[in-house]
Amino acid sequence: MTTAPTETAAARGGAAVPLSRNRAYNILWSSQLMSELAMEVAAVAVPLLILARHGSPLQLGLASSAMAAAHMVAVVPAGMIADRWDRRALMLGCQLLRVLGMASLAGALLLDRYAFWHVLLVVVLEGFLGSVFDPAEHAALPQVVPPDQLSTAVARNAARPYVATLVGPGVAGFLFSALPLGPFLANAVMFALSSVALCFLRLPRGRAGTAAGAGTPDANGADGTGEAEGTDGAGEPAGRDIAAGFRWVLGQPVIRTTMAWMMVTNLVFSALLIVLLALSGEDRVGPGELGLTMACFGAGGLLGGLFAARLHAVARPPVILLGFTWTAALGAALMAVVPTGLPQGALLAVMAFFAPLANTTVLTYQLTVTPDALRGRMSGVAGFCSGGAGVAGPALGGALTGLAGGGTAAVLLCAGCLVLVALAATASPTLRRFPAPGTRAS
Structure with a gap:
């Protein structure tokens, strides 16, 4: 992971930096807000697009079910990936791929090349990438927030989905009524902004587990180096890692x-x-x-x-x-x-x-x-x-x-x-x- 003296590390010698001035936390918060807002926009814009193109009720159901199914299939393996790979790189990769997916749909509409299979592919990609992004963001939170501020950080995160729920549907309806490709172009822009923000995110190299304290065998593995045994992806089958999590x-x-x-x-x-x-x-x-x-x-x-x-x-x-x-x-x-x-x-x-x-x-x-x-x-x-x-x-x-x-x-x-x-x-x-x-x- 990208190494840097984080706000958490700096705070160990004195008073903790307020969350409002914790750059890494604010990057995580805003990146996930962009993701949740884009998903709410897509949840309204995709059905509107299918209906506008005289799609059948079956197509509506397939699009909704495909996104949910992709999320459910990917979320558990995604947790394993978040433990094996660089979390910042993982989140950044997800957002960049989401930019491509939404931009491709906006481009197809601009060129009048609408196809239901294209919509289905994009919503499956969105469901999959969203499920990969979430565990990485959740797991990174304690890396950038000191333990005494974790409850406050989680509370602020809890308000985030409701902001997206209140704003997203209205934005989707307004943009779609103005221009059908508008919601998908807006989503591509939001994912792009999230990607830019993540480029400036710095996570500590040592993953300090808080269960038993940083650098201890209980928290970080047998050698106390910050990486638990069998989580670096070398030598351990993915299925065994997933089973270990369960x-x-x-x-x-x-x-x-x-x-x-x-x-x-x-x-x-x-x-x-x-x-x-x-x-x-x-x-x-x-x-x-x-x-x-x-x-x-x-x-x-x-x-x-x-x-x-x-x-x-x-x-x-x-x-x-x-x-x-x-x-x-x-x-x-x-x-x-x-x-x-x-x-x-x-x-x-x-x-x-x-x-x-x-x-x-x-x-x-x-x-x-x-x-x-x-x-x-x-x-x-x-x-x-x-x-x-x-x-x-x-x-x-x-x-x-x-x-x-x-x-x-x-x-x-x-x-x-x-x-x-x-x-x-x-x-x-x-x-x-x-x-x-x-x-x-x-």
Whole structure:
């Protein structure tokens, strides 16, 4: 990796550099924001393009499924790659390839050479490269942020997807209405800017694992050099490295429990959003009000991410985790009795507000206790679990709506599932005694 005295290293002798002046952290944050914003733009622009070219519903479904499938297939191997390869070079390579993909689609539209296979190829490439970029970015975060600022950094990162969710769809619609190639050209520009920023990113050569301290065998491998054994890609088959990541995650009770808890919660939450859309359709909620209702979810999550660091300072981790779980269950139950539209949107905002708090609590612990040589694989496993829940959740929501015979009954079913999750979480000694940042479970 590119060597340089980082802000983290400089801070060891005195006060830590504020995150606002930590150049490496700001490069990581802005690069990932560009990625997430571009993905939100593409998620709206691609269906608009297919419809404008008189594409079939099958083509719409194929494009959406192809991106999700590429992400799911690649995310676990991507974690292994992030542990083996230079993370900065890996992120830079991903962004450059994404520039080429989006620019090729914009160029094809400019020359009136639209082809569905081309669109499909670009969305598969986007899903694959996005899944490779994410674990590398997550694993690099503790390399540029000192341990006492990691929770704050993760909290700021938690606000980032909600910014993309609020801004991306509107930008995509505006650009597409002005010029169909506009969203794809804008994405190419954003990926290019991200690539330029990554050229200036400097990561320390020694990957200081925080599980046991920098340079120790427990954290960094048998020789304490900063590289865990078998992670340099020499002599170890890829399958064995991937299996080692799964074994490590499954062997950590706190990480194993929180991943299962988050996966089930995300599954039900994703299903609930689809059920609410179906219920709004039954009650003939207008498109404008429906859009504002869904925007409440993004606004609540953004506020939660902005206030996460302050709330972490006054609330213990078990209170945050169990409080979020019970808030989600109560909010879902109330959605069955309040009017559709903005009243349900207000409840969505409250539920979304607490989601970044819980995510920050869990992710900070995961990054703190995971040795650097395994962080990419841990992130890959976590991404596989959350991504699987995100893919299966909408299908579950549709199935529940059909089986229940209506949206209200399906909302109650989702609320019941969240109550069961809350009861299980409350009964779990691991979640009730979730350790504070910087400590390990006893």
